[in-house]
Amino acid sequence: MSKPTTLYDKIWNDHLVHEAEDGTCLLYIDRHLVHEVTSPQAFEGLRTTGRKVHAPEKTLAVVDHNVPTTDRTKPNPDPESIAQIKALAENAKEFGIEYYNEFDKRQGIVHVIGPEQGFTLPGTTIVCGDSHTSTHGAFGALAHGIGTSEVEHVLATQTLIQKKAKNMRVTVDGKLPEGVTGKDIILAIIGEIGTAGGTGYVLEYAGDAIRALSMEGRMTVCNMSIEGGARAGLVAPDQKAYDFLRDRPKAPKGAAWDEAMRYWEKLRSDEGAHFDHEIRLDAAKLPPIVTWGTSPEDVISVTGFVPDPEKIEDEAKRISKHRALKYMGLTPGTRITDIKLDRVFIGSCTNGRIEDLRAAAKIAEGKQVSAHVNAMVVPGSGIVKEQAEAEGLDKIFIKAGFEWREPGCSMCLAMNPDKLKPEERCASTSNRNFEGRQGFKGRTHLVSPAMAAAAAIAGHFVDVTDWR
Protein backbone atom coordinates (compact mmCIF):
# COMPACT_ATOMS: atom_id res chain seq x y z
CA MET A 1 0.00 0.00 0.00
CA SER A 2 1.24 3.47 -0.78
CA LYS A 3 1.90 5.97 1.97
CA PRO A 4 -1.21 7.86 3.13
CA THR A 5 -1.24 11.36 1.64
CA THR A 6 -3.15 14.56 2.23
CA LEU A 7 -5.54 16.13 -0.25
CA TYR A 8 -3.05 18.93 -0.88
CA ASP A 9 -0.26 16.42 -1.57
CA LYS A 10 -2.45 14.52 -4.02
CA ILE A 11 -3.34 17.58 -6.09
CA TRP A 12 0.26 18.74 -5.94
CA ASN A 13 1.66 15.38 -7.09
CA ASP A 14 -0.84 15.18 -9.93
CA HIS A 15 0.32 18.57 -11.24
CA LEU A 16 4.04 18.30 -10.72
CA VAL A 17 5.90 18.78 -13.99
CA HIS A 18 9.42 18.96 -12.60
CA GLU A 19 11.19 19.09 -9.26
CA ALA A 20 14.70 20.54 -9.01
CA GLU A 21 17.18 19.33 -6.40
CA ASP A 22 16.61 22.36 -4.18
CA GLY A 23 12.88 21.61 -4.04
CA THR A 24 11.84 24.24 -6.56
CA CYS A 25 8.96 22.78 -8.53
CA LEU A 26 7.21 23.47 -11.77
CA LEU A 27 3.48 22.99 -11.41
CA TYR A 28 0.94 22.64 -14.20
CA ILE A 29 -1.90 25.16 -13.92
CA ASP A 30 -5.38 24.09 -15.04
CA ARG A 31 -7.24 27.36 -14.66
CA HIS A 32 -6.19 31.00 -14.78
CA LEU A 33 -8.52 33.81 -13.78
CA VAL A 34 -7.58 37.33 -14.81
CA HIS A 35 -8.85 40.72 -13.62
CA GLU A 36 -8.11 44.30 -14.57
CA VAL A 37 -5.82 45.30 -11.69
CA THR A 38 -2.98 42.75 -11.82
CA SER A 39 -2.94 41.87 -15.52
CA PRO A 40 -1.98 44.94 -17.61
CA GLN A 41 1.80 44.59 -17.10
CA ALA A 42 1.63 40.85 -17.64
CA PHE A 43 0.02 41.28 -21.07
CA GLU A 44 2.44 44.09 -21.84
CA GLY A 45 5.29 41.68 -21.06
CA LEU A 46 3.91 39.14 -23.53
CA ARG A 47 3.55 41.81 -26.17
CA THR A 48 7.08 43.14 -25.83
CA THR A 49 8.58 39.65 -26.05
CA GLY A 50 6.26 38.59 -28.87
CA ARG A 51 4.72 35.69 -26.95
CA LYS A 52 1.19 34.30 -27.07
CA VAL A 53 -1.10 33.04 -24.31
CA HIS A 54 -0.27 29.33 -24.10
CA ALA A 55 -3.78 28.06 -23.30
CA PRO A 56 -6.41 30.77 -23.89
CA GLU A 57 -9.21 28.25 -23.25
CA LYS A 58 -7.91 27.74 -19.71
CA THR A 59 -7.95 31.47 -19.04
CA LEU A 60 -10.97 33.58 -18.14
CA ALA A 61 -10.99 37.36 -17.72
CA VAL A 62 -13.46 39.62 -15.94
CA VAL A 63 -13.61 43.21 -14.64
CA ASP A 64 -14.51 43.51 -10.99
CA HIS A 65 -12.28 45.69 -8.82
CA ASN A 66 -12.88 49.14 -10.15
CA VAL A 67 -16.15 49.00 -12.08
CA PRO A 68 -18.75 51.43 -10.75
CA THR A 69 -21.67 49.74 -9.01
CA THR A 70 -24.12 52.39 -10.15
CA ASP A 71 -25.75 52.58 -13.60
CA ARG A 72 -22.96 51.63 -16.01
CA THR A 73 -24.57 53.20 -19.01
CA LYS A 74 -23.66 56.57 -17.42
CA PRO A 75 -20.08 57.87 -17.86
CA ASN A 76 -17.52 56.32 -15.48
CA PRO A 77 -16.20 59.16 -13.27
CA ASP A 78 -12.74 57.62 -12.77
CA PRO A 79 -10.16 57.92 -15.59
CA GLU A 80 -7.90 55.23 -14.08
CA SER A 81 -10.78 52.80 -13.94
CA ILE A 82 -11.71 53.61 -17.55
CA ALA A 83 -8.13 52.91 -18.62
CA GLN A 84 -7.89 49.58 -16.77
CA ILE A 85 -11.22 48.33 -18.06
CA LYS A 86 -10.28 49.31 -21.61
CA ALA A 87 -6.87 47.63 -21.29
CA LEU A 88 -8.40 44.34 -20.12
CA ALA A 89 -10.98 44.37 -22.92
CA GLU A 90 -8.25 44.98 -25.51
CA ASN A 91 -5.85 42.42 -24.04
CA ALA A 92 -8.53 39.75 -23.91
CA LYS A 93 -9.38 40.42 -27.55
CA GLU A 94 -5.78 40.51 -28.74
CA PHE A 95 -4.81 37.31 -26.91
CA GLY A 96 -8.03 35.41 -27.61
CA ILE A 97 -9.25 35.09 -24.02
CA GLU A 98 -12.88 34.84 -23.01
CA TYR A 99 -13.87 38.07 -21.26
CA TYR A 100 -16.92 39.16 -19.27
CA ASN A 101 -17.22 42.93 -19.62
CA GLU A 102 -19.12 45.28 -17.31
CA PHE A 103 -22.38 44.80 -19.23
CA ASP A 104 -22.24 41.01 -19.32
CA LYS A 105 -24.64 39.23 -16.99
CA ARG A 106 -21.84 36.78 -16.15
CA GLN A 107 -19.63 39.63 -14.90
CA GLY A 108 -18.85 39.71 -11.21
CA ILE A 109 -16.11 39.28 -8.66
CA VAL A 110 -13.56 36.87 -10.06
CA HIS A 111 -13.92 34.48 -7.10
CA VAL A 112 -17.70 34.43 -7.42
CA ILE A 113 -17.85 33.83 -11.16
CA GLY A 114 -15.27 30.98 -11.27
CA PRO A 115 -17.44 28.51 -9.32
CA GLU A 116 -20.63 29.97 -10.78
CA GLN A 117 -19.54 29.16 -14.33
CA GLY A 118 -18.16 25.74 -13.38
CA PHE A 119 -14.69 26.98 -14.34
CA THR A 120 -13.58 26.05 -10.82
CA LEU A 121 -13.45 22.27 -10.48
CA PRO A 122 -12.27 19.81 -7.82
CA GLY A 123 -8.69 18.63 -8.08
CA THR A 124 -7.60 21.46 -10.38
CA THR A 125 -4.84 23.98 -9.82
CA ILE A 126 -6.25 27.48 -10.07
CA VAL A 127 -4.39 30.76 -9.95
CA CYS A 128 -5.26 34.42 -10.26
CA GLY A 129 -3.35 37.63 -9.62
CA ASP A 130 -5.40 38.05 -6.49
CA SER A 131 -4.83 36.91 -2.92
CA HIS A 132 -8.39 35.67 -2.33
CA THR A 133 -8.05 32.97 -4.98
CA SER A 134 -8.00 30.63 -1.98
CA THR A 135 -11.82 30.86 -2.19
CA HIS A 136 -11.89 28.19 -4.92
CA GLY A 137 -10.34 25.69 -2.50
CA ALA A 138 -13.89 25.13 -1.20
CA PHE A 139 -14.32 22.75 -4.15
CA GLY A 140 -11.18 20.78 -3.37
CA ALA A 141 -9.05 22.74 -5.84
CA LEU A 142 -5.52 23.91 -5.08
CA ALA A 143 -6.09 27.61 -5.59
CA HIS A 144 -3.93 30.55 -4.67
CA GLY A 145 -3.00 34.09 -5.53
CA ILE A 146 0.04 35.00 -7.63
CA GLY A 147 1.92 38.22 -8.41
CA THR A 148 1.85 40.07 -11.73
CA SER A 149 5.14 38.58 -12.98
CA GLU A 150 3.73 35.14 -12.25
CA VAL A 151 0.55 36.08 -14.11
CA GLU A 152 2.77 36.68 -17.14
CA HIS A 153 4.54 33.34 -16.57
CA VAL A 154 1.26 31.44 -16.36
CA LEU A 155 -0.16 33.22 -19.41
CA ALA A 156 2.94 32.28 -21.40
CA THR A 157 3.52 28.72 -20.17
CA GLN A 158 0.46 27.50 -18.19
CA THR A 159 2.91 26.55 -15.42
CA LEU A 160 4.05 28.13 -12.18
CA ILE A 161 7.28 27.89 -10.19
CA GLN A 162 6.46 26.93 -6.62
CA LYS A 163 7.84 25.37 -3.48
CA LYS A 164 5.73 22.87 -1.63
CA ALA A 165 3.92 24.19 1.45
CA LYS A 166 3.33 22.26 4.67
CA ASN A 167 0.00 20.67 5.62
CA MET A 168 -2.21 21.98 8.40
CA ARG A 169 -5.61 20.53 9.26
CA VAL A 170 -8.23 22.71 10.87
CA THR A 171 -10.98 20.52 12.27
CA VAL A 172 -14.21 22.21 13.21
CA ASP A 173 -16.59 19.82 14.92
CA GLY A 174 -19.95 20.41 16.60
CA LYS A 175 -23.07 22.19 15.41
CA LEU A 176 -23.09 25.94 14.80
CA PRO A 177 -25.69 27.79 16.89
CA GLU A 178 -28.55 29.35 14.89
CA GLY A 179 -27.37 32.66 13.41
CA VAL A 180 -23.67 31.76 13.57
CA THR A 181 -22.10 31.20 10.14
CA GLY A 182 -19.05 30.20 8.11
CA LYS A 183 -17.85 33.79 8.45
CA ASP A 184 -17.79 33.46 12.22
CA ILE A 185 -15.91 30.15 11.92
CA ILE A 186 -13.13 31.66 9.84
CA LEU A 187 -12.91 34.82 11.94
CA ALA A 188 -12.61 32.60 15.03
CA ILE A 189 -9.87 30.53 13.36
CA ILE A 190 -7.89 33.65 12.44
CA GLY A 191 -8.42 34.97 15.96
CA GLU A 192 -6.95 31.72 17.22
CA ILE A 193 -3.92 31.31 14.91
CA GLY A 194 -3.28 35.01 14.18
CA THR A 195 -2.64 36.57 10.78
CA ALA A 196 0.74 34.82 10.50
CA GLY A 197 -0.41 31.47 11.93
CA GLY A 198 -0.90 29.86 8.53
CA THR A 199 2.39 31.07 7.02
CA GLY A 200 4.01 28.31 4.97
CA TYR A 201 0.94 26.08 5.12
CA VAL A 202 -1.96 24.98 3.03
CA LEU A 203 -4.95 24.56 5.33
CA GLU A 204 -7.40 21.73 4.96
CA TYR A 205 -10.71 22.41 6.69
CA ALA A 206 -12.40 19.30 8.02
CA GLY A 207 -14.94 18.22 10.62
CA ASP A 208 -18.73 18.07 10.95
CA ALA A 209 -19.23 21.81 11.03
CA ILE A 210 -17.36 22.26 7.72
CA ARG A 211 -19.29 19.37 6.13
CA ALA A 212 -22.52 20.98 7.32
CA LEU A 213 -21.70 24.28 5.59
CA SER A 214 -23.16 24.99 2.17
CA MET A 215 -20.71 25.58 -0.69
CA GLU A 216 -21.18 29.31 -0.13
CA GLY A 217 -20.21 28.89 3.52
CA ARG A 218 -17.15 26.83 2.60
CA MET A 219 -16.13 29.48 0.07
CA THR A 220 -16.34 32.12 2.81
CA VAL A 221 -14.06 30.01 5.02
CA CYS A 222 -11.52 29.25 2.27
CA ASN A 223 -11.63 32.87 1.07
CA MET A 224 -10.13 34.17 4.29
CA SER A 225 -7.41 31.48 4.58
CA ILE A 226 -5.07 34.11 3.23
CA GLU A 227 -5.94 36.44 6.13
CA GLY A 228 -4.58 33.73 8.40
CA GLY A 229 -1.34 33.83 6.40
CA ALA A 230 -1.88 30.50 4.60
CA ARG A 231 -1.00 29.95 0.96
CA ALA A 232 -4.33 28.26 0.30
CA GLY A 233 -7.26 26.63 2.03
CA LEU A 234 -9.23 23.62 0.89
CA VAL A 235 -12.11 21.33 1.69
CA ALA A 236 -12.43 17.79 0.30
CA PRO A 237 -15.17 17.77 -2.34
CA ASP A 238 -18.39 15.92 -1.56
CA GLN A 239 -21.94 15.61 -2.90
CA LYS A 240 -22.61 19.29 -2.09
CA ALA A 241 -19.70 20.34 -4.29
CA TYR A 242 -20.84 18.08 -7.13
CA ASP A 243 -24.45 19.28 -6.87
CA PHE A 244 -23.27 22.89 -6.97
CA LEU A 245 -21.19 22.32 -10.11
CA ARG A 246 -23.39 19.97 -12.13
CA ASP A 247 -24.87 21.65 -15.22
CA ARG A 248 -22.84 24.84 -14.75
CA PRO A 249 -21.88 26.22 -18.19
CA LYS A 250 -18.20 25.18 -18.05
CA ALA A 251 -18.55 21.99 -15.99
CA PRO A 252 -17.94 18.71 -17.82
CA LYS A 253 -21.06 17.08 -19.26
CA GLY A 254 -22.26 13.51 -19.79
CA ALA A 255 -19.49 10.89 -19.94
CA ALA A 256 -16.86 13.54 -19.18
CA TRP A 257 -18.71 14.37 -15.95
CA ASP A 258 -18.81 10.70 -14.93
CA GLU A 259 -15.14 10.33 -15.63
CA ALA A 260 -14.34 13.48 -13.67
CA MET A 261 -16.41 12.20 -10.74
CA ARG A 262 -14.33 9.04 -10.59
CA TYR A 263 -11.27 11.21 -10.06
CA TRP A 264 -12.96 13.67 -7.73
CA GLU A 265 -14.11 10.91 -5.41
CA LYS A 266 -10.47 10.10 -4.66
CA LEU A 267 -9.81 13.66 -3.56
CA ARG A 268 -9.58 13.36 0.20
CA SER A 269 -6.83 13.03 2.75
CA ASP A 270 -6.12 9.38 3.45
CA GLU A 271 -6.66 7.94 6.89
CA GLY A 272 -3.40 8.41 8.76
CA ALA A 273 -2.01 11.09 6.39
CA HIS A 274 0.54 13.28 8.13
CA PHE A 275 -0.30 16.88 8.96
CA ASP A 276 2.54 19.11 10.13
CA HIS A 277 0.14 20.98 12.37
CA GLU A 278 -3.43 20.45 13.59
CA ILE A 279 -5.92 22.72 15.28
CA ARG A 280 -9.43 22.07 16.51
CA LEU A 281 -12.42 24.25 17.16
CA ASP A 282 -15.86 23.52 18.59
CA ALA A 283 -18.52 25.17 16.41
CA ALA A 284 -21.14 24.86 19.15
CA LYS A 285 -19.21 27.36 21.28
CA LEU A 286 -18.94 30.04 18.59
CA PRO A 287 -20.80 33.35 18.95
CA PRO A 288 -21.38 35.86 16.13
CA ILE A 289 -18.04 37.63 15.77
CA VAL A 290 -17.15 41.29 15.20
CA THR A 291 -13.64 42.63 14.57
CA TRP A 292 -12.68 45.61 16.72
CA GLY A 293 -9.26 46.52 15.24
CA THR A 294 -7.34 46.88 12.00
CA SER A 295 -6.35 43.25 11.54
CA PRO A 296 -8.67 40.31 10.86
CA GLU A 297 -7.25 38.61 13.97
CA ASP A 298 -8.76 41.34 16.19
CA VAL A 299 -11.92 39.38 16.90
CA ILE A 300 -14.42 39.45 19.72
CA SER A 301 -17.87 38.04 20.42
CA VAL A 302 -20.75 40.44 19.71
CA THR A 303 -21.66 40.02 23.37
CA GLY A 304 -18.15 41.10 24.43
CA PHE A 305 -16.28 44.34 25.08
CA VAL A 306 -13.50 46.19 23.27
CA PRO A 307 -10.36 44.60 24.76
CA ASP A 308 -7.68 46.45 26.70
CA PRO A 309 -4.25 46.31 24.96
CA GLU A 310 -2.58 47.03 28.31
CA LYS A 311 -3.14 43.37 29.13
CA ILE A 312 -0.90 42.27 26.24
CA GLU A 313 2.60 41.29 27.42
CA ASP A 314 4.45 41.57 24.13
CA GLU A 315 5.41 45.23 23.75
CA ALA A 316 5.33 45.50 19.97
CA LYS A 317 1.93 43.85 19.90
CA ARG A 318 0.64 46.06 22.71
CA ILE A 319 1.69 49.19 20.83
CA SER A 320 0.14 47.98 17.60
CA LYS A 321 -3.19 47.18 19.26
CA HIS A 322 -3.22 50.61 20.95
CA ARG A 323 -2.69 52.13 17.56
CA ALA A 324 -5.51 50.03 16.13
CA LEU A 325 -7.92 51.24 18.81
CA LYS A 326 -6.93 54.85 18.24
CA TYR A 327 -7.47 54.45 14.51
CA MET A 328 -10.82 52.79 15.14
CA GLY A 329 -11.86 55.53 17.59
CA LEU A 330 -12.67 52.99 20.30
CA THR A 331 -12.01 52.79 24.02
CA PRO A 332 -11.28 49.56 25.93
CA GLY A 333 -14.28 48.28 27.85
CA THR A 334 -16.88 49.58 25.39
CA ARG A 335 -19.67 47.08 24.91
CA ILE A 336 -19.59 45.87 21.27
CA THR A 337 -23.36 46.33 21.00
CA ASP A 338 -22.91 50.00 21.99
CA ILE A 339 -20.78 50.71 18.90
CA LYS A 340 -22.78 52.95 16.55
CA LEU A 341 -22.44 52.61 12.79
CA ASP A 342 -22.56 55.03 9.87
CA ARG A 343 -22.35 52.58 6.99
CA VAL A 344 -23.09 48.96 6.20
CA PHE A 345 -21.60 47.07 3.26
CA ILE A 346 -23.01 43.70 2.25
CA GLY A 347 -21.04 42.12 -0.59
CA SER A 348 -17.50 41.04 -1.65
CA CYS A 349 -16.00 37.69 -2.63
CA THR A 350 -16.30 36.65 1.02
CA ASN A 351 -20.03 37.23 1.42
CA GLY A 352 -21.60 38.47 -1.81
CA ARG A 353 -23.25 35.21 -2.89
CA ILE A 354 -26.92 34.31 -3.04
CA GLU A 355 -27.00 32.59 0.35
CA ASP A 356 -25.40 35.67 1.94
CA LEU A 357 -28.02 37.95 0.41
CA ARG A 358 -30.79 35.61 1.54
CA ALA A 359 -29.46 35.67 5.10
CA ALA A 360 -29.29 39.46 5.09
CA ALA A 361 -32.75 39.82 3.52
CA LYS A 362 -34.25 37.51 6.11
CA ILE A 363 -33.08 39.90 8.81
CA ALA A 364 -34.07 43.04 6.90
CA GLU A 365 -37.54 41.95 5.81
CA GLY A 366 -40.22 44.30 7.08
CA LYS A 367 -37.69 46.45 8.97
CA GLN A 368 -36.12 49.85 8.30
CA VAL A 369 -32.47 50.82 8.08
CA SER A 370 -31.61 53.13 10.98
CA ALA A 371 -31.88 56.84 10.12
CA HIS A 372 -28.17 57.48 10.72
CA VAL A 373 -26.95 54.51 8.64
CA ASN A 374 -26.26 54.35 4.92
CA ALA A 375 -26.42 50.72 3.84
CA MET A 376 -25.68 49.07 0.53
CA VAL A 377 -25.97 45.59 -0.93
CA VAL A 378 -23.63 44.72 -3.79
CA PRO A 379 -24.25 41.29 -5.35
CA GLY A 380 -21.10 39.30 -6.12
CA SER A 381 -22.05 38.78 -9.77
CA GLY A 382 -24.70 39.52 -12.36
CA ILE A 383 -25.99 35.96 -11.92
CA VAL A 384 -26.29 36.44 -8.14
CA LYS A 385 -28.10 39.72 -8.79
CA GLU A 386 -30.50 38.07 -11.22
CA GLN A 387 -31.22 35.22 -8.80
CA ALA A 388 -31.75 37.64 -5.91
CA GLU A 389 -34.17 39.69 -8.02
CA ALA A 390 -36.05 36.54 -9.06
CA GLU A 391 -36.53 35.81 -5.35
CA GLY A 392 -37.61 39.39 -4.61
CA LEU A 393 -34.64 40.06 -2.32
CA ASP A 394 -33.91 43.37 -4.06
CA LYS A 395 -37.40 44.57 -3.15
CA ILE A 396 -36.95 43.57 0.48
CA PHE A 397 -33.66 45.48 0.64
CA ILE A 398 -34.91 48.56 -1.18
CA LYS A 399 -38.07 48.71 0.93
CA ALA A 400 -35.96 48.51 4.08
CA GLY A 401 -33.81 51.41 2.83
CA PHE A 402 -30.72 49.59 1.50
CA GLU A 403 -29.17 50.61 -1.81
CA TRP A 404 -29.21 47.81 -4.39
CA ARG A 405 -26.16 47.96 -6.67
CA GLU A 406 -24.46 46.45 -9.70
CA PRO A 407 -21.95 43.62 -9.07
CA GLY A 408 -18.25 44.15 -8.29
CA CYS A 409 -15.71 44.47 -5.50
CA SER A 410 -17.09 47.87 -4.55
CA MET A 411 -16.47 49.05 -1.00
CA CYS A 412 -14.51 45.91 -0.10
CA LEU A 413 -11.43 47.85 -1.16
CA ALA A 414 -12.74 51.20 -2.39
CA MET A 415 -11.07 51.20 -5.82
CA ASN A 416 -14.25 52.69 -7.25
CA PRO A 417 -16.47 55.55 -5.98
CA ASP A 418 -17.83 53.35 -3.14
CA LYS A 419 -15.75 54.61 -0.23
CA LEU A 420 -16.01 55.47 3.43
CA LYS A 421 -15.36 59.06 4.42
CA PRO A 422 -12.70 59.68 7.09
CA GLU A 423 -13.81 58.30 10.47
CA GLU A 424 -16.97 56.76 9.08
CA ARG A 425 -17.63 53.44 10.78
CA CYS A 426 -18.79 50.48 8.73
CA ALA A 427 -20.07 46.98 9.41
CA SER A 428 -18.74 45.08 6.43
CA THR A 429 -19.12 41.51 5.19
CA SER A 430 -15.73 41.69 3.43
CA ASN A 431 -12.42 40.21 4.57
CA ARG A 432 -10.00 43.04 5.39
CA ASN A 433 -10.23 45.74 8.02
CA PHE A 434 -6.82 47.30 7.34
CA GLU A 435 -6.27 51.04 7.80
CA GLY A 436 -7.77 52.86 4.82
CA ARG A 437 -9.08 49.66 3.24
CA GLN A 438 -12.59 51.02 2.64
CA GLY A 439 -11.52 54.64 2.21
CA PHE A 440 -9.00 57.02 3.78
CA LYS A 441 -9.32 56.87 7.58
CA GLY A 442 -12.44 54.69 7.25
CA ARG A 443 -13.19 52.29 10.11
CA THR A 444 -14.13 48.72 9.23
CA HIS A 445 -15.69 46.02 11.40
CA LEU A 446 -15.84 42.60 9.75
CA VAL A 447 -19.03 40.60 10.34
CA SER A 448 -21.33 38.03 8.72
CA PRO A 449 -24.15 39.13 6.36
CA ALA A 450 -26.85 38.56 8.99
CA MET A 451 -24.87 40.60 11.53
CA ALA A 452 -24.35 43.39 8.98
CA ALA A 453 -28.05 43.55 8.12
CA ALA A 454 -29.06 43.58 11.78
CA ALA A 455 -26.53 46.33 12.50
CA ALA A 456 -27.94 48.40 9.62
CA ILE A 457 -31.39 48.22 11.15
CA ALA A 458 -30.45 48.72 14.78
CA GLY A 459 -27.83 51.40 13.97
CA HIS A 460 -25.35 49.57 16.21
CA PHE A 461 -24.14 45.98 16.54
CA VAL A 462 -26.72 43.49 17.78
CA ASP A 463 -26.55 39.80 18.55
CA VAL A 464 -28.36 38.06 15.69
CA THR A 465 -28.75 34.91 17.74
CA ASP A 466 -31.59 36.67 19.56
CA TRP A 467 -32.88 38.79 16.67
CA ARG A 468 -36.59 38.98 16.04
Ligand SMILES: CC(C)[C@H](C(=O)O)[C@@H](O)C(=O)O
Ligand atom coordinates in the same frame (compact mmCIF):
# COMPACT_ATOMS: atom_id res chain seq x y z
C1 LIG B 1 -6.27 44.16 -6.17
C2 LIG B 1 -5.83 42.81 -5.73
C3 LIG B 1 -4.39 42.63 -6.11
C4 LIG B 1 -6.09 42.55 -4.25
C5 LIG B 1 -5.67 41.17 -3.77
O1 LIG B 1 -4.73 40.55 -4.26
O2 LIG B 1 -6.25 40.64 -2.88
C6 LIG B 1 -7.55 42.76 -3.89
O3 LIG B 1 -8.40 41.86 -4.49
C7 LIG B 1 -7.72 42.75 -2.40
O4 LIG B 1 -8.63 42.11 -1.91
O5 LIG B 1 -6.93 43.43 -1.72
Ligand code: SF4
Ligand atom coordinates in the same frame (compact mmCIF):
# COMPACT_ATOMS: atom_id res chain seq x y z
S1 SF4 C 1 -14.16 41.55 -3.28
FE1 SF4 C 1 -12.51 42.43 -2.09
S2 SF4 C 1 -11.26 40.75 -1.43
FE2 SF4 C 1 -12.53 40.01 -3.08
S3 SF4 C 1 -11.27 40.24 -4.90
FE3 SF4 C 1 -12.51 42.07 -4.69
S4 SF4 C 1 -11.24 43.50 -3.55
FE4 SF4 C 1 -10.32 41.48 -3.29
